[in-house]
Amino acid sequence: MTGALKPWHIIVVVVVLILLFGAKRLPDAARSLGRSMRIIKAETAGLRDDDKDLAEKADAQAARQPLPGDNEPSPSPVVDPVERVKDR
Template sequence: MFGGKIGVPEILLILVVIILLFGAKKLPDMARSLGKSARILKSEAKAMKSEGKDTQAAPSDPPNAAQEAPKTIQAAPGDVTSARPVAQPTDSTTQR
């Protein structure tokens, strides 16, 4: 029916309809968020590919808890005086 050809008049008509539906003020924000989403998706896909290569190259060893630095828990945001290092809880502390 249409022949599958999209020319300049059809593209202009589509752009006018989009501007009328969403408004000119919201379009830059929508394009910006779409760009951020595309970058996040690309970086996650790259991380998954590199993670797959790393797991195939080296055998998976459980992490050694003795090598990790102690974590700091603060009583309230910005309260530096009550910050103290704590050890990571083990499974034996949760059993009765």
């Protein structure tokens, strides 16, 4: 058995739904299901955008932070005290 959905399967499901809920309630149920799907789609897109924004902020912050050795002052030249006396 391949598990493919045949046209008669769909017809049986539609008939059962009409018998259970009635013809008047089905359009309202389909409409509310469509609204719910749109809300879920919008919320998941918002979550993806939030994740992308957080990743971009983290990348920007990492780019701004200097490397560990960059903050050290450059070494000052070592002057021998004997040479100071000679210069005077």
